[in-house]
Amino acid sequence: MSADLTKTNQREQRIKNNTQLKMFFFAFAMALQITSLNSGSNGNCYYIANESDAILIDTGISCKETEKRMCGLGLSMQKVKAIFISHEHTDHIKGLPVIAAKYNLPVFITKGTYHKSGLSIAPKAINWLKPGDSVYVGELCITSFFKQHDAEDPQSFVVAYKGINVGVFTDIGVCCEKLVSHFKICHAAFLESNYDETMLENGRYPLFLKNRIRGGKGHLSNTQALEIFTTHRPPFMSHLLLAHLSKDNNDPQMVQRLFETQAKQTKIIVASRYAATSLYTITHPFIPIPVVAARPVQMQLF
Numbered sequence: 198m199s200a201d202l203t204k205t206n207q208r209e210q211r212i213k214n215n216t217q218l219k220m221f222f223f224a225f226a227m228a229l230q231i232t233s234l235n236s237g238s239n240g241n242c243y244y245i246a247n248e249s250d251a252i253l254i255d256t257g258i259s260c261k262e263t264e265k266r267m268c269g270l271g272l273s274m275q276k277v278k279a280i281f282i283s284h285e286h287t288d289h290i291k292g293l294p295v296i297a298a299k300y301n302l303p304v305f306i307t308k309g310t311y312h313k314s315g316l317s318i319a320p321k322a323i324n325w326l327k328p329g330d331s332v333y334v335g336e337l338c339i340t341s342f343f344k345q346h347d348a349e350d351p352q353s354f355v356v357a358y359k360g361i362n363v364g365v366f367t368d369i370g371v372c373c374e375k376l377v378s379h380f381k382i383c384h385a386a387f388l389e390s391n392y393d394e395t396m397l398e399n400g401r402y403p404l405f406l407k408n409r410i411r412g413g414k415g416h417l418s419n420t421q422a423l424e425i426f427t428t429h430r431p432p433f434m435s436h437l438l439l440a441h442l443s444k445d446n447n448d449p450q451m452v453q454r455l456f457e458t459q460a461k462q463t464k465i466i467v468a469s470r471y472a473a474t475s476l477y478t479i480t481h482p483f484i485p486i487p488v489v490a491a492r493p494v495q496m497q498l499f
């Protein structure tokens with residue numbers, strides 16, 4: 198090979214490497230990172246972030262435990278810029294007063310939820326959430342919408358960032374049109390899969406509680422969640438995190454198996470009642486993150 202040709206090859210290789218590097222950072226800048234810090238009737242807390250800002254949806258575990266679990270994932274509370282509350286049940290607000298005060302965080306909550314909660318938050322921290330409105334936290338866009346649940350003013354959320362959507366859909370009595378329309382746009386979703394119908398029916402709960410859970414204002418069963426997933430999943434949904442599983446009336450391994458049979462390209466994760474999940478990176482499907490051994494990227498793509 199002549200010296201000139203070698204130089205040309207080296208220059209081309211440098212351009213390719215440079216392009217791959219650029220593409221990596223571009224893709225990274227177009228990603229959301231998500232984790233469930235805890236999920237279930239003993240506490241719910243979901244973390245969603247882009248490269249510069251993070252939010253917590255619900256703060257149902259203690260401030261100390263939230264910090265510990267975030268630290269275990271290499272996450273910092275300093276990046277968290279706001280808290281969003283879905284409804285006033287204890288498993289969604291237990292840690293709120295301490296964590297909001299300690300980090301001086303704005304809390305987005307509906308008037309109905311706040312007044313029913315009995316909480317006392319510094320007035321300057323409170324931001325009234327109006328269902329259907331979109332709130333911006335940096336470049337994260339958070340939209341809330343009403344859901345069926347036995348609470349004062351319960352809300353689901355979709356977090357959007359540069360065309361990537363992540364939904365938080367737990368504590369839902371029954372699927373509705375709004376849930377379907379939002380689920381259909383999600384690249385990742387936390388979806389409640391609370392109970393197995395047979396386990397609930399044959400379980401130790403008193404009848405009034407069984408009826409509260411399955412009565413249309415309680416929780417989604419595995420069957421209902423699977424129906425939502427298989428009927429309304431968009432082709433670009435990369436991650437489904439099954440959430441708020443009952444300790445008494447469900448089995449995480451069974452849920453994992455049930456959804457994996459229908460998963461296709463979607464990664465199925467069952468969120469735990471006792472620990473954080475891994476941290477997942479959600480990217481736009483048309484901007485894949487190249488790995489080190491990726492094929493050279495052609496210049497005309499940019």
Ligand SMILES: [Zn+2]
Binds near residue numbers: 368
């Ligand atoms: Zn709950």
Ligand SMILES: [Zn+2]
Binds near residue numbers: 284
């Ligand atoms: Zn609830």
